[in-house]
Amino acid sequence: MTSSESHSGERIEDRPLPPRPDGVPVAGNTVQFVRDPFAFYDGLAEYGDVVSYSVAGEEFCTLLHPDHVEQVLVTDEASFGKSEFVQDAGDFLGNGLLLSEGDHWRRQRTRMQPAFYRERIASYAADMADFAAERAASWDDGETVSVLPGMKELTLAILASSLFDLDVRGRSSAIRDATRAINDKADAGSVDAFLPDWVPTPTNRRFRRAVDDFDDVIADLIAQSRGADEAGDDFLSILLTATDDDGETMSESDLRDELATFLFAGHETTSLALTYAWVCLSENPDAREKLHAELADVLGGDRPTMADLADLEYTELVVKETLRRYPPAYVVFREAREDVEIGGYRVPEGTTLTLPQFEIHNDERWFDDPEAFRPARWTEEMAESLPDYAYFPFGGGPRHCIGMRFAYAELQLVLATMAQRVTLDRVDDGPLDRRMGTTMEPEGDVEMVVTER
Structure with missing residues (x-):
């Protein structure tokens, strides 16, 4: 297919533009979007599966059908690049794996891939379970805890120890502050999200x-690793010593950007998934009882290992259903590098494509009673009938999340370890308010009461 032809063989320039909600001159749909981003996204479905709109002078097109998501991420992947809208996070994450493109991205991904091989992830399992058991033991019976901060501390400790062989607990506040700051900066319900950093x-x-504080921490961590008596085989050591085809090691700026990317993305999304899992289990006692029964039957009180995960089938389904209901990485952004045809419409070059997992994962066309938390829905028959890319919590195509296996193992091991020891019941039984930042996170504290088991 040439760049001027659609999949049907017709000229792309002859295809109509996608439908769009009414806006106002200059501002477009900015006011509607900022006032209530969730309602705005929900309303797009009225216009079809390919819908255009304008926010803060930027042209967007949201895709709501799995086939169109697959086209962007897989079939015609070369026609789409990282959106300039996402590149605004570059001041924080730099040119790390999440934002880089082309040869630089391929070179960095190849360098890092060995750290995420299956056998390497198995070596991280003990740390994951140990830190989870330590977190559960730190809570008193009957105590009310704010779950999200606790999960962030836990997943950051696991990430730093497993991948970097470092203890960041003394530096975690700067990392947490940076995480909060970038989410505040990217809050879709705030005008600040559309203002330049200056x-x-x-x-x-x-x-x-x-x-600035985050960069100081990263510089200290790199110096600490460089100053070790002997080179380790952890992820950071791989970054420090890996060479490309020309025998060159990473520059200091590349090291900084990759470490920033993994410290942020590697703990933020996992901590949110765990928080949502505790909320879903609290709201669905039948699912929680089934989880507890499986843990008792398979583990018999022992701490879970990587070898146990194959038998913890319901635990895996709890994780899978949580990521369906509340995907922390809630939307994938791409930019059209040329005029493209999607769903019979012409999407002009430079348009930012949004592929919203949180909408597609909760679409009744693909999931029966989508707002219900039902891990048992994931039968073999259901999975086989599900369209590709109706479920894509880790993205897809060549740029799928490199840490997917790590995250799945961590989520299952942490959930199994802690659920053996405690139950968590949400204090507020009302709807869970969320906000759209860099990730989809709860609005305010998620307070839960601890009960020892």
Whole structure:
């Protein structure tokens, strides 16, 4: 297919533009979007599966059908690149694996892949279970805890120990502050998300301070690893010593960007998934009882290992259903590098494509009673009938999340370890308010009462 032809053989320039909701001159749909991003996304389905709109002077097109998601991420992947809209996070994550493209991305991904081989992930399992048991033991029976901060501390400790062979507990506050600052900066319900970093708003000033402190931590961690008596075989050591085809090691800026990317993305999304899992189990006691029964039957009180995961089938389904219901990485952004045809419409070059997991995962066309938390829905028959890319919590195509296996193992091991020891019941039984930042996170504290088991 040439760049001027659609999949049907017709000229792309002859295809109509996608439908769009009414907007206002200059501002487009900005006010509607900022006022309530969730309602705005929900309303797009009224216009079909390919819908255009304008926010803050940027042209967007949202895709709501799995076939169109597959086209962007897999079939015609070369026609799409990283969106400039996402590149705004570059001040924080730099040119790390999440944002880089082309030869640089391929070179970095190849360097890092060995750290995520199946056998290497198995070696991280003991740390995952140990830190999870330590977190559960730190809570008292009857105590009310804010779950999300606890899960962030836990997943950060696991990530730093497993991948970097470092103890960051003394530096975790700077990492947590940076995570909070980038989510505040990217909050879709705030005008700050659409302002340049140099505009001196309180949010932007906090963002700059947090990034500076974060960079100091990263520099210390790199220096600490370089100063070790002998080279390790952890992920950071691989980054420090890996060479490309020309025998060159990573530059200091590349090291900084990759470490920033993995410290942020590697713990933030997992901590959110665990938080959502505790909320879903609290709201669905039948599912929780079934989980507890499986843990008792398979583990008999022992701490779970990687070898146990194959037998913890319901535990895996709890994780899978949580990521369906509340995907932390809630939307994939791409940019059309040329005019393209999607679903019979012409999407112009430069348009930012949004592929919203949180909408597609909860679409009744693909999932029966989508707002219900039902791990048992994931039967073999259901999975086989599901369209490809109706479920894509880790993205897809060549750029699927490199840490997917690590995250799945961590989620299952942490959930199994902690659920053996405690149950968590949400204090507030109302709807779970969320916000769209860099990730999809709960709005405010998620307070839960601990009961020892």
